[in-house]
Amino acid sequence: MAYAGKSPWVIHYDGSSCNGCDIEVLATLCPGFDGERFGVINTGNPKHADIFLVTGSVNEQNIDVVRQIYDQMIEPKVVVACGICACSGGIFHDCYNVIGGVDQAIPVDVYAPGCAVRPETLIDAIVAGVAVLDEKAEKLKAEKKGRA
Amino acid sequence: MGKSTVIPFGPQHPVLPEPLHLDLVVQDETVIDVLPQIGFVHRGLEKLVETRDYNQFIFVAERICGICAMGHSLGYAETVEELMGIEVPTRAEYLRVIWHELSRIHSHLLWLGLAADAFGFESMFMHCWRLRERILDIFEKTTGGRVILSVVRVGGVARDIEDSELAAICSVLDGIKSEYKEITDTLLTDMSVKNRTVGVGTLTHEQAVDLSMVGPFARASNVSYDVRSFGRGAYGALSDFQPIVDAQGDCYARVKVRCLEVLQSIQIIQELAGKIPQGDIAVKVKGNPDPGARAANVLEQPRGECYYYAQGNGTKFLERMRMRTPTSQNLAGMVEALKGCDLADVNMVILTIDPCISCTER
Amino acid sequence: MGFSTDFKTMDAQAIHEDAQMRKDAGWRYVQMLAVNNDDSADVIYSYMRDGLLENLVVEALPRDAHLPSITDVYLEAFVCENEIHDLFGITFDGLAIDFLGNFYRVSTEVPMTIISPEKLAEREKQRKLEEKKAQAAAAKAAKEAGEAPAEAASDISGAKPGEPLIDEEMEAKLASMPPEKAAKVRAAMEAKAKKQAQDGEDA
Known part of the structure; x- marks a missing residue:
């Protein structure tokens, strides 16, 4: 991808992560890695966000919270599973209170593995997410044209 | 007096990096009661001792919390070593403490940034995290990991740090020290910071003792308790160790105590790096814990005293492993500190207590 | 302090x-x-x-x-x-x-x-191991006394200690897996056993 269609705003939710990935998500946006140079801005409001960064796996109690944040986001939207727990449950996959990866709750577009996920991987994942976002936006546009 | 209203706070909240839910009962703008609700992060990892043997479980213990990862692997290893009567080489003890104190610096810097962010001082947040990256660079150079280090083993450590590397770490810390002093001078003398923190969320000495509180939260209320002062392991080699305390018990005191603890940790690392003896870094571990054997242990985490318990059953699997983390001990104190504060100060009070939810729930 | x-x-x-x-x-x-x-x-x-x-x-x-x-x-x-x-x-x-x-x-x-199937299997394994140890100790004591009962001695040497235990452990693991995964593992194990048998015939 040579250029990004837009500056992706991200929202972050900690499923049942151990914090390792959460602090790496924040570190990605801080001076060391400076994700903001790609226009990535962290927002607390799902309505403003293009990309949903989820860390940690889902359980009975937070599965509804994850779904609700996803539903509140406006199309087109992209979900990035950050860290191996969000991808598949990771080291905790056989715990009694863990359902599994985030894809058990909502559709995931980009998987970023790692324990904890490294900021470099996250930047790559977000950039890959922007490409998916552009694709989805094109599709929406085409659908609209078809209807008109 | 108006009627009371319940305001929900969290689990997804801009100042909270972690899911914590509070029901705040407010009258006008004043919080009169608080009911904490946790359980969003509960995984049930204590039960994993049934399927991971005592050597494998150290990697699970480390992932109780990504911020206190080093501390948890250290506490777990020490407890199992006590259970099995293993003597750890002195050099390994020194290396463990050096990494543990480095992770205390990283944890406190992380917290300082988040606290600054909580009252809208975003440039301070960025500066703290920029400084923290240099500690993470040391971790990456010496262990290969940034947040999860996987360097402690039952019976010692997995990697050595070369003497030249230790000297390099000391000079990096010297560099951090001068920049860090600039940050804390700004933070501790800034008028707007004082406006938000002085006299807010006060917890008296009597309350802190009454609620058995631990860590910097208790030390800010003049409770002089720090597990490090027992002088176990390499801490015994320190020429002097005094817990850092403050008498005020408000948010400002808690910020101050943590600010000073970073400088204390730097001093500990530099002293130990000068004293570290040569020798082995691990012993071979043989056999299994005896059936019915029990061991209890405490360790000073960045957030306070953490309790570990291990019980053997004759197999390579432990019968029971349990941690009581500092935040779980401080929850009652957090509720007390929140009572009577303004609604606008709630996030400030919560942040200065530095809760670690994923530790608490495991 | x-x-x-x-x-x-x-x-x-x-x-x-x-x-x-x-x-x-x-x-x-x-x-x-x-x-x-x-x-x-x-x-x-x-x-x-x-x-x-x-x-x-x-x-x-x-x-x-x-x-x-x-x-x-x-x-x-x-x-x-x-x-x-x-x-x-x-x-x-x-x-x-x-x-x-x-x-x-x-x-x-x-x-x-809840005691997991893995833990039960581990306990069973431990119990059997101890029984064997006790048996071996008894046999040794009997041998030293000069009247070693032949069948007890052959019992210990004849049984391959590892094999049945591993199967039990595997069964316990299968029981704790989701059914579709367990079926896959079973099929894979059967195929492996078949292949081994075939290899044996070829050789």
């Missing part, structure tokens, strides 16, 4: 009185935990004073035990008491902040009391 730990047993009736006594004497509450046994549970109370960490073990409580809450003395114990109630099913009477089983909202009831 040094640090030492100590384990003592305590009677269930004494819990509250002991907590009150310790509070007055300046002990600090450290923690509470439960340990699951085959059909009972132990609860351990820990307190600390002057570097001495005392752990008081209340042994062999029934599954549906009721214990007095110590939250009127040490309020901060509410976290541990709610946790033990949710995970082990022990009820605390007079809990100051009672979540009534909604503290963790776990998906399974009292998860920590």
Whole structure:
């Protein structure tokens, strides 16, 4: 991808992560890695966000919270599973209170593995997410044209 | 007096990096009661001792919390070593403490940034995290990991740090020290910071003792308790160790105590790096814990005293492993500190207590 | 100030009185935990004073035990008491902040009391190992006495100790897997066995 269609705003939710990935998500946006140079801005409001960064796996109690944040986001939207727990449950996959990866709750577009996920991987994942976002936006546009 | 209203706070909240839910009962703008609700992060990892043997479980213990990862692997290893009567080489003890104190610096810097962010001082947040990256660079150079280090083993450590590397770490810390002093001078003398923190969320000495509180939260209320002062392991080699305390018990005191603890940790690392003896870094571990054997242990985490318990059953699997983390001990104190504060100060009070939810729930 | 730990047993009736006594004497509450046994549970109370960490073990409580809450003395114990109630099913009477089983909202009831198939298999393995050891010791003793019974000796040498145990472990693992995964593993194992048999014939 040579250029990004837009500056992706991200929202972050900690499923049942151990914090390792959460602090790496924040570190990605801080001076060391400076994700903001790609226009990535962290927002607390799902309505403003293009990309949903989820860390940690889902359980009975937070599965509804994850779904609700996803539903509140406006199309087109992209979900990035950050860290191996969000991808598949990771080291905790056989715990009694863990359902599994985030894809058990909502559709995931980009998987970023790692324990904890490294900021470099996250930047790559977000950039890959922007490409998916552009694709989805094109599709929406085409659908609209078809209807008109 | 108006009627009371319940305001929900969290689990997804801009100042909270972690899911914590509070029901705040407010009258006008004043919080009169608080009911904490946790359980969003509960995984049930204590039960994993049934399927991971005592050597494998150290990697699970480390992932109780990504911020206190080093501390948890250290506490777990020490407890199992006590259970099995293993003597750890002195050099390994020194290396463990050096990494543990480095992770205390990283944890406190992380917290300082988040606290600054909580009252809208975003440039301070960025500066703290920029400084923290240099500690993470040391971790990456010496262990290969940034947040999860996987360097402690039952019976010692997995990697050595070369003497030249230790000297390099000391000079990096010297560099951090001068920049860090600039940050804390700004933070501790800034008028707007004082406006938000002085006299807010006060917890008296009597309350802190009454609620058995631990860590910097208790030390800010003049409770002089720090597990490090027992002088176990390499801490015994320190020429002097005094817990850092403050008498005020408000948010400002808690910020101050943590600010000073970073400088204390730097001093500990530099002293130990000068004293570290040569020798082995691990012993071979043989056999299994005896059936019915029990061991209890405490360790000073960045957030306070953490309790570990291990019980053997004759197999390579432990019968029971349990941690009581500092935040779980401080929850009652957090509720007390929140009572009577303004609604606008709630996030400030919560942040200065530095809760670690994923530790608490495991 | 040094640090030492100590384990003592305590009677269930004494819990509250002991907590009150310790509070007055300046002990600090450290923690509470439960340990699951085959059909009972132990609860351990820990307190600390002057570097001495005392752990008081209340042994062999029934599954549906009721214990007095110590939250009127040490309020901060509410976290541990709610946790033990949710995970082990022990009820605390007079809990100051009672979540009534909604503290963790776990998906399974009292998860920590469930003994997993892996653990059962491990225990069985341990029991068999000990039996074998005892048998071997008995046989050795008998041999030394000069009247070694032939069948007992052949019993020990004849059985391949590793094989049946591994199968049991595998069965236990399969039982804990989701059914579709278990079926896949079974199929793979069968194919492997078949291939091995074929290789044997070829050779």
